Amino acid sequence: MALLGGIALLGFAAVxxxxxxxxxxxxxxxxxxxxxxxxxxxxxxxxxxxxxxxAGMTAAVLGIVITVVSLLVQLTSERYSxxxxxxxxxxxxxxxxxxxxxxxxxxxxxxxxxxGEFVPRATVLVMMCATGFGLIVMMLPYFAYVFRFLAPTNxxxxxxRQATEDVIEAATRxxxxxxxxxxxxxxxxxxxxxxxxxxxxxxKDKIIASRAVDAIKDxxxxxxxxxxxxxxxxxxxxxxxxxxxxxxxxxxxxxxDLEADRTWLEWKALRQYLGIYAEAQAEMPDxxxxxxxxxxxxxxxxLARGDRAxxxxxxxFMNSYLRAALNARAVRTAYNVLNQYRLLVEHMIKxxxxxxxxxxxxxxxxxxxxxYDMQLGFVTETVAYDVSALCELAHVLQPDSDLDDRxxxxxxxxxxxxxxxxxxxxxxxxxxxxxxxxxxxLASGAVANAQQIANDMAGEDRDRLxxxxxxxxxxxxxxxxxxxxxxxxxxxxxxxxxxxxxxFFALLD
Numbered sequence: 001m002a003l004l005g006g007i008a009l010l011g012f013a014a015v016x017x018x019x020x021x022x023x024x025x026x027x028x029x030x031x032x033x034x035x036x037x038x039x040x041x042x043x044x045x046x047x048x049x050x051x052x053x054x055a056g057m058t059a060a061v062l063g064i065v066i067t068v069v070s071l072l073v074q075l076t077s078e079r080y081s082x083x084x085x086x087x088x089x090x091x092x093x094x095x096x097x098x099x100x101x102x103x104x105x106x107x108x109x110x111x112x113x114x115x116g117e118f119v120p121r122a123t124v125l126v127m128m129c130a131t132g133f134g135l136i137v138m139m140l141p142y143f144a145y146v147f148r149f150l151a152p153t154n155x156x157x158x159x160x161r162q163a164t165e166d167v168i169e170a171a172t173r174x175x176x177x178x179x180x181x182x183x184x185x186x187x188x189x190x191x192x193x194x195x196x197x198x199x200x201x202x203x204k205d206k207i208i209a210s211r212a213v214d215a216i217k218d219x220x221x222x223x224x225x226x227x228x229x230x231x232x233x234x235x236x237x238x239x240x241x242x243x244x245x246x247x248x249x250x251x252x253x254x255x256x257d258l259e260a261d262r263t264w265l266e267w268k269a270l271r272q273y274l275g276i277y278a279e280a281q282a283e284m285p286d287x288x289x290x291x292x293x294x295x296x297x298x299x300x301x302x303l304a305r306g307d308r309a310x311x312x313x314x315x316x317f318m319n320s321y322l323r324a325a326l327n328a329r330a331v332r333t334a335y336n337v338l339n340q341y342r343l344l345v346e347h348m349i350k351x352x353x354x355x356x357x358x359x360x361x362x363x364x365x366x367x368x369x370x371x372y373d374m375q376l377g378f379v380t381e382t383v384a385y386d387v388s389a390l391c392e393l394a395h396v397l398q399p400d401s402d403l404d405d406r407x408x409x410x411x412x413x414x415x416x417x418x419x420x421x422x423x424x425x426x427x428x429x430x431x432x433x434x435x436x437x438x439x440x441x442l443a444s445g446a447v448a449n450a451q452q453i454a455n456d457m458a459g460e461d462r463d464r465l466x467x468x469x470x471x472x473x474x475x476x477x478x479x480x481x482x483x484x485x486x487x488x489x490x491x492x493x494x495x496x497x498x499x500x501x502x503x504f505f506a507l508l509d
Contacts, residue, residue, distance in 0.1 A: 056107075062104065080192075179234050180236070237255060276291060329376065384414060385433045388437040453504075458508070
């Protein structure tokens with residue numbers, strides 16, 4: 001208030017000084033008879049009401065602006081929390097409101113500056129221009145700005161951008177107290193984005209929900225880019241966030257692990273993903289696919305920065321997504337999450353993180369067995385084909401490593417419980433994936449690996465294997481006959497690979 005009052009008084013004093021020194025006084029002394037001069041010949045007795053009206057008109061426009069904006073902000077706040085605070089923090093909104101207030105104050109002061117022998121011509125002209133500017137140039141464009149500001153997608157982007165800027169400033173700041181206090185805005189932004197996502201899911205607004213989910217991913221990735229510059233105190237869970245429900249519910253030892261691994265912020269972000277995942281399971285499963293995709297992006301970004309703790313954290317949450325999908329018996333969700341899981345393991349293989357890739361394959365095998373125990377055989381077959389593809393990739397990219405052999409050994413153990421239980425229907429899909437892999441090995445000259453698969457199948461029923469061979473031979477199109485995200489038929493083999501079937505069955509014989 002003091003700042004606005006001071007600006008108004010200084011502005012009025014400036015134009016009054018110009019009038020006192022140059023433009024004020026009787027019109028006969030300074031005003032010419034040309035059209036412009038006649039226009040600015042202002043008579044004190046005639047313009048007093050007009051000058052007061054300029055200030056009143058500006059005040060009326062300010063009232064219209066406040067009314068419209070307040071209604072829009074209120075309606076938006078009912079759906080998205082934190083909008084009012086965000087609106088008041090925006091510099092453009094503050095500048096516009098300040099402009100109208102200052103103009104009103106200057107107008108009031110100018111209306112009392114008229115005298116019989118003194119006409120403040122510069123002051124009157126300034127008030128005319130300021131009022132016209134507020135009516136023509138500022139009001140309608142500002143309404144357009146407010147509509148854009150309150151657009152849900154722009155709100156999400158603004159929250160993410162502001163949160164990132166706050167985190168970067170707080171984490172890299174030198175003072176310990178300032179670093180700890182800067183943790184709260186980061187948590188508040190993540191909670192706010194989660195609320196927006198939840199409200200959008202309830203309202204069936206897929207676009208906004210998707211943008212909010214992506215905003216959490218963008219926030220984490222941008223944080224990872226500056227994480228190595230953060231102060232040591234930033235990674236300690238301060239008192240301002242220790243009371244957050246996600247941290248209060250954790251065991252003290254687990255909280256200590258988050259501090260030691262320097263991953264409390266990434267854990268909080270992915271924990272928000274897990275909550276959204278559970279909520280969207282029945283209402284909007286497409287959001288779950290996006291969550292898996294964004295979690296993969298976080299894991300890949302963490303590997304690029306050398307942050308193995310965050311990579312392992314990404315895999316843990318991917319495992320949790322799979323468990324939630326299996327518990328809900330959501331086969332399609334599990335199918336799509338496994339696709340992102342495989343892509344994440346592929347990224348680990350391509351960038352030399354062999355230990356993480358092996359752990360990922362081990363988890364895939366576990367969930368493949370678990371899904372079959374839950375009578376979700378299609379998920380088990382999906383695991384088989386995905387692990388087969390990973391073995392092929394490891395064979396190509398890591399020929400001098402034993403990564404391929406370790407993955408193959410785990411792959412051949414996938415069907416062990418099924419053989420004990422004599423669950424032949426599930427075993428058939430796994431055997432198809434193993435035969436495909438064996439044919440790939442033969443086409444690549446890795447006969448020993450193909451022989452290892454053949455030895456594992458030595459006790460199989462020959463009639464069933466003949467049926468599998470016939471089914472694989474008949475698949476000639478790599479495109480599945482339905483629209484799928486993976487875009488490729490599981491059972492398709494390139495011609496050169498399919499030609500090795502005879503050699504593989506000769507190894508069996």
